[in-house]
Amino acid sequence: MRLLQNWKYATFNPFSYCMNWKRIFVWLGLVGGLMAAVPSWGQTSAFTSMERNHLRVPTPGLFADSTHFSVRFDTLSVGNYCFPLPGAKVISPYGGRRRHSGVDLKTRANDTIRCAFEGVVRLSKPYAAYGNLVVVRHANGLESVYSHQSKNLVRSGQVVKAGDALGLTGRTGRATTEHLHFELRVNGEAFNPDLVFDLQQRSLRRIELVCRKEGQRVKVEARPAAPLPQFLPPRALPSPFIKPLFFELFKPIRIMDIEKAMTEGIVFKGSKKSAPKDENKVKTKAKKKTYITGLSGSGAAKMKAEIRRKRANRHKNS
Ligand SMILES: [Zn+2]
Numbered sequence: 378m379r380l381l382q383n384w385k386y387a388t389f390n391p392f393s394y395c396m397n398w399k400r401i402f403v404w405l406g407l408v409g410g411l412m413a414a415v416p417s418w419g420q421t422s423a424f425t426s427m428e429r430n431h432l433r434v435p436t437p438g439l440f441a442d443s444t445h446f447s448v449r450f451d452t453l454s455v456g457n458y459c460f461p462l463p464g465a466k467v468i469s470p471y472g473g474r475r476r477h478s479g480v481d482l483k484t485r486a487n488d489t490i491r492c493a494f495e496g497v498v499r500l501s502k503p504y505a506a507y508g509n510l511v512v513v514r515h516a517n518g519l520e521s522v523y524s525h526q527s528k529n530l531v532r533s534g535q536v537v538k539a540g541d542a543l544g545l546t547g548r549t550g551r552a553t554t555e556h557l558h559f560e561l562r563v564n565g566e567a568f569n570p571d572l573v574f575d576l577q578q579r580s581l582r583r584i585e586l587v588c589r590k591e592g593q594r595v596k597v598e599a600r601p602a603a604p605l606p607q608f609l610p611p612r613a614l615p616s617p618f619i620k621p622l623f624f625e626l627f628k629p630i631r632i633m634d635i636e637k638a639m640t641e642g643i644v645f646k647g648s649k650k651s652a653p654k655d656e657n658k659v660k661t662k663a664k665k666k667t668y669i670t671g672l673s674g675s676g677a678a679k680m681k682a683e684i685r686r687k688r689a690n691r692h693k694n695s
Pocket of ligand 1: 480481557558
């Protein structure tokens with residue numbers, strides 16, 4: 378009875394109840410547990426490591442001559458680059474606890490997604506949690522990934538320029554809102570797009586991107602761009618012995634050949650319309666894949682063998 382009387386006068390303060398220092402740990406544990414149990418908590422999209430790794434396709438010949446190469450973004454003129462979703466704001470950054478393989482950019486539904494740099498469309502198709510996906514292999518050696526489109530506007534094998542429309546923003550695949558999931562990759566490995574694009578200012582960073590192969594991984598580092606080497610006129614050089622050495626030291630920056638990027642390693646499924654009906658009767662593994670060169674079936678197998686042979690003999694010939 379006395380207890381009841383006391384209770385009547387006691388004021389219950391929920392704040393002090395929750396903020397008891399012992400209970401703070403209980404609350405933290407509960408929230409942490411919940412966040413661990415629901416991986417998509419507060420996220421716009423999430424990919425499994427299998428899905429992320431399926432896009433991890435090495436670029437043939439990228440590290441054939443050297444263990445490193447650099448891409449200079451300071452020398453790119455306007456028109457040779459484009460922010461992938463003009464006017465967008467970042468709704469989810471790269472990395473973090475869920476190891477986000479890209480950055481989520483948002484404007485509105487069905488907004489035009491633009492190609493970052495010139496290149497060849499390596500993939501344009503729906504794929505698992507990525508939804509409608511476009512992967513572009515660029516002439517500068519990088520790859521960019523655009524995902525969750527409501528509609529893709531390009532096809533595999535198409536040559537694209539910076540600023541070309543690739544698709545419309547949507548929420549296909551595993552996405553909770555209309556946005557663009559944008560990735561930059563080198564040799565199949567994703568890195569922070571914020572190294573190349575200032576995502577707040579939506580501008581290109583005037584840096585030199587150094588990509589270094591270390592074992593199976595590629596280390597990417599953004600450096601302030603060094604001034605371009607000043608060439609001395611060859612006549613001013615003292616001896617014929619030093620001349621070749623000089624040019625070896627100041628070789629122009631290697632830029633991947635676009636033709637090479639098109640013919641090497643890019644495989645996509647041939648469209649059903651173009652395949653003749655009588656050829657479909659015999660289904661071989663080689664037939665299911667068509668090279669960009671247009672060869673299919675045993676021709677593609679021969680082509681593959683030819684490319685493999687060339688690749689193996691590359692160093693012997695040069
Ligand atoms: Zn994302």
